[in-house]
Amino acid sequence: MPHCNLTNADTDSLTQQSLSDGEEQLDRLQQAELTRNMRMSLWRAGAVQAWLEVVMGMPMYLRACSENVKSGKVLLGLTDEDLELGLGITHPIHRRKLRLAIEDYRRAEGDQKLSKASELDHHWVATSWLSDVGLPQYSQTFQTHLVDGRVLNSLGHRDLEQFLNISDQNHQTSLLLGIQLLQIVSFDREALQARRAKCEHQNWDPLVWTSHRVIKWIKDIDLKEFADNLQGKGIHGALLALDPSFDTDALAKALGIPTNKHMLHQHLYEEMKSLSILHRSTAQNSEVYSSTSLLAVNRFSEDRVKTFSKSPLRFRRNSQFVERGQSFQSSCSSLPREARVQAIPRAKGSPVHTYKSVEITNI
Numbered sequence: 001m002p003h004c005n006l007t008n009a010d011t012d013s014l015t016q017q018s019l020s021d022g023e024e025q026l027d028r029l030q031q032a033e034l035t036r037n038m039r040m041s042l043w044r045a046g047a048v049q050a051w052l053e054v055v056m057g058m059p060m061y062l063r064a065c066s067e068n069v070k071s072g073k074v075l076l077g078l079t080d081e082d083l084e085l086g087l088g089i090t091h092p093i094h095r096r097k098l099r100l101a102i103e104d105y106r107r108a109e110g111d112q113k114l115s116k117a118s119e120l121d122h123h124w125v126a127t128s129w130l131s132d133v134g135l136p137q138y139s140q141t142f143q144t145h146l147v148d149g150r151v152l153n154s155l156g157h158r159d160l161e162q163f164l165n166i167s168d169q170n171h172q173t174s175l176l177l178g179i180q181l182l183q184i185v186s187f188d189r190e191a192l193q194a195r196r197a198k199c200e201h202q203n204w205d206p207l208v209w210t211s212h213r214v215i216k217w218i219k220d221i222d223l224k225e226f227a228d229n230l231q232g233k234g235i236h237g238a239l240l241a242l243d244p245s246f247d248t249d250a251l252a253k254a255l256g257i258p259t260n261k262h263m264l265h266q267h268l269y270e271e272m273k274s275l276s277i278l279h280r281s282t283a284q285n286s287e288v289y290s291s292t293s294l295l296a297v298n299r300f301s302e303d304r305v306k307t308f309s310k311s312p313l314r315f316r317r318n319s320q321f322v323e324r325g326q327s328f329q330s331s332c333s334s335l336p337r338e339a340r341v342q343a344i345p346r347a348k349g350s351p352v353h354t355y356k357s358v359e360i361t362n363i
């Protein structure tokens with residue numbers, strides 16, 4: 001077997017090259033960190049490249065950027081056409097991601113700070129967030145499209161189906177209500193985690209429950225033999241609290257409880273009723289609820305719980321899940337761009353209740 005003999009000069013050369021690569025990477029990371037607190041208009045070419053590669057996670061466009069964008073001022077002035085023709089970004093969601101980020105930094109040129117959505121990178125969205133809403137099967141799709149917090153805030157029914165190939169209406173509903181929960185907490189990940197921690201071991205604040213917490217609740221109410229049926233179904237707290245069509249019938253169907261098990265249906269009905277009281281109590285007594293989230297109380301009002309059926313033992317068998325996707329689509333659209341990018345909950349109420357189907361025109 002032949003041996004490769006390296007001279008001292010060769011070894012020194014390799015060591016120097018390794019150190020050079022390491023120093024370059026370190027410099028890139030340091031410059032990327034600086035961009036988080038520096039106005040974009042002050043960036044030099046190195047900072048632009050570091051931001052694109054490290055912060056945005058888009059190294060595939062680094063070469064075109066280094067050849068064409070030499071400062072933050074140039075970056076601030078780029079249009080959608082510039083991104084496509086000048087930088088070769090033909091992927092519509094990738095282009096949207098950059099455009100929304102630039103718009104965010106453009107507003108930050110004044111007195112505003114970057115939106116909290118800017119702190120949610122696409123790795124967090126594709127792993128943690130999708131797991132929380134109970135749809136981890138779409139992780140690779142979200143990774144491929146580089147969906148971060150800003151892009152997440154811009155998605156509507158049309159985007160989910162056209163760009164992310166998510167055609168299941170129930171999954172669309174779950175994702176959009178998961179996004180609405182982020183809007184309710186102003187995309188503040190730490191605040192959301194703090195609220196979830198407080199209700200991890202007690203039935204409190206169900207609006208913020210993850211899909212895992214919902215499954216735990218199902219086990220706690222002695223329906224553990226059906227709990228695993230919720231895996232991959234997208235059943236989370238915001239869906240329970242904010243979707244008017246998701247009632248006892250819908251949850252029983254998702255759990256796979258046979259329609260002839262009337263006493264199990266009644267048991268689930270009573271437990272959902274108790275949960276609704278806890279939700280209403282949380283909303284009325286906690287200062288962390290905004291006027292947007294208070295609207296969710298209407299979803300779990302006493303009258304609405306009673307409208308599940310005249311008798312807890314009398315359930316609609318087949319119509320509920322058909323109506324569910326239709327009712328959500330007719331009342332919730334993607335948010336107007338101005339509101340979406342700012343990621344600020346509306347004071348007058350949730351988009352679930354205020355927008356009409358004719359407004360679903362997100363591009």
